[in-house]
Amino acid sequence: GDSVTQMEGPVTLSEEAFLTINCTYTATGYPSLFWYVQYPGEGLQLLLKATKADDKGSNKGFEATYRKETTSFHLEKGSVQVSDSAVYFCALSRLFDRGSTLGRLYFGRGTQLTVWP
Amino acid sequence: GAVVSQHPSWVICKSGTSVKIECRSLDFQATTMFWYRQFPKQSLMLMATSNEGSKATYEQGVEKDKFLINHASLTLSTLTVTSAHPEDSSFYICRQWTGGAYGYTFGSGTRLTVV
Numbered sequence: 001g002d003s004v005t006q007m008e009g010p011v012t013l014s015e016e017a018f019l020t021i022n023c024t025y026t027a028t029g030y031p032s033l034f035w036y037v038q039y040p041g042e043g044l045q046l047l048l049k050a051t052k053a054d055d056k057g058s059n060k061g062f063e064a065t066y067r068k069e070t071t072s073f074h075l076e077k078g079s080v081q082v083s084d085s086a087v088y089f090c091a092l093s094r095l096f097d098r099g100s101t102l103g104r105l106y107f108g109r110g111t112q113l114t115v116w117p
Numbered sequence: 118g119a120v121v122s123q124h125p126s127w128v129i130c131k132s133g134t135s136v137k138i139e140c141r142s143l144d145f146q147a148t149t150m151f152w153y154r155q156f157p158k159q160s161l162m163l164m165a166t167s168n169e170g171s172k173a174t175y176e177q178g179v180e181k182d183k184f185l186i187n188h189a190s191l192t193l194s195t196l197t198v199t200s201a202h203p204e205d206s207s208f209y210i211c212r213q214w215t216g217g218a219y220g221y222t223f224g225s226g227t228r229l230t231v232v
Binding site: 112 | 149151166210214221222223224225226
């Protein structure tokens with residue numbers, strides 16, 4: 001079945017450091033891929049998405065490229081800020097296929113990122 | 118983008134009482150609502166999927182009689198935790214599904230504490 005494997009945390013970085021959070025997936029066909037961010041005590045916010053192979057999602061300096069050959073969707077940011085401290089979730093979904101899993105999101109375990117000034 | 122209003126944002130209740138959590142779609146009609154539970158420092162666990170006008174579909178291991186889900190209209194879905202106990206304390210989050218490219222919106226979550 002569909003699943004997401006996400007890099008275990010926590011990740012601790014200094015401000016302006018480079019960030020990579022690895023995410024790989026298992027799925028048949030062509031799922032859509034997402035990164036969500038969760039700040040303490042809040043719900044999840046969509047950070048970026050990609051709906052087909054080789055798409056690059058980007059937002060707020062974060063980027064991730066849908067790599068079908070490696071079944072990966074790694075999150076990167078060139079220079080993190082203290083305000084980026086949060087939990088990041090990789091997820092996949094089938095938005096356009098038919099079937100009982102339509103619209104369902106499969107989440108990774110989440111990666112806690114802490115950025116120090 | 119789509120907006121989901123979830124209330125209350127936090128609630129403290131006594132053991133044995135029931136608590137209702139509402140998720141309201143403000144600008145789209147949510148055909149489907151997903152309900153999640155999140156334990157501290159863990160990922161989201163899908164509890165059930167509700168569709169407007171039909172019974173909810175519960176995930177394996179989730180008690181239907183304890184977690185009552187109602188989706189009476191296209192804009193409102195509710196989760197009622199019945200006879201709550203301290204082990205039901207958790208963070209509950211809803212997510213609306215409107216199909217296609219608009220199915221991304223989560224509610225802000227409800228922190229339930231049962232004392």
